Amino acid sequence: MSKIEKSVVFLMEKSSIVISGLEKKIKAERFETISIVEDFDKIDNCVRDAAVFVVYNPQDILDVKNGKKNMILIKDQVKDHDCNMIFIAEAGDKEKMLREFPELVSYRWMIRPVEPEAFVLAVEEEMTDYMKRLDKKVKEQQAAEERAQNGESEEAVLGDDRDAVMMLNEAEQDVRKKILIVDDDPSYAGMVKSWIKDKYKTDVVTAGMQAITFLLKKPVDLILLDYEMPVVDGPQVLQMLRQEPATKDIPVVFLTGVSSREGVKRVMELKPSGYILKSTTSENLLAILEEKLRS
Secondary structure, rough: OOOOOOOEEEEEEEHHHHHHHHHHHHHHOOOEEEEEOOOOHHHHHHHHHHEEEEEEEEHHHHHOOHHHHHHHHHHEEEEOOOOOOOOEOOOOHHHHHHHHOOHHHHHHEEEOOHHHHHHHHHHHHHHHHHHHHHHHHHHHHHHHHHHOOOOOOOEEEEEEEHHHHHHHHHOOOOOOOOOEEOOHHHHHHHHHHHHOOOOEEEEEEHHHHHHHHHHHHHHOOOOEEEEEEEEEHHHHHHHHHHHHOOOOOOOOEEOHHHHHHHHHHHHOOOOOOEEEOOOOOHHHHHHHHHHHHHO
């Protein structure tokens, strides 16, 4: 990986050995990093050079004096500078945080404990997404400056070259099929994503209700759904999806570690589009997905 100019900023209320380990892992991948502990006013000094913010234990930030003010500062700075954000939280904290700040649902959440490899993958994806947006903005700004120098107005360009602009936008759109992976094990979900991300546009959530929230905003072509999850399990998620007009027809393939005849029968009684054993290979998984998504 080449040297990346934009930074990964770690935000936390208290110093953490866990974050020190993750930051060391990120530095080994040649990412620039900055750590801010408690004094979140320092964000203003680094946000212009930042691409990804990693917020560790956000509930700890919210629980202290002026905690709500600090969270508002964090989210507003990230939004104003169009940065990406990853939350690392205890199980259950996401729901608490979203009740206070529902707009944070659009960012990536990882549940502790976080596997270093899965974290590195998440940062790489968020950084790539940020750099693509930044590159697009730079090109748009350069194009606008060139038009201004040539005395062309935006309205004239749209009037004369509307078809060309539309064709360019369509060509830039990602035409890959979209898959959502739902699994409470971020390490396993990250591994599956790494297997299929080159062929499919892939997102990951780690809880059943996260999946429902995600799918009501962003439709996908297929869902890989963990059969056994805490709080809201796979069968419950499937039942809720079938009750929503927007999601009832999305193919759902269960991910299961149960390979016994009785276990498989229990899974298939719910009539999903199929099931995949978690012990499967990447080649077999890709073959199954290709079959399920074949037009």
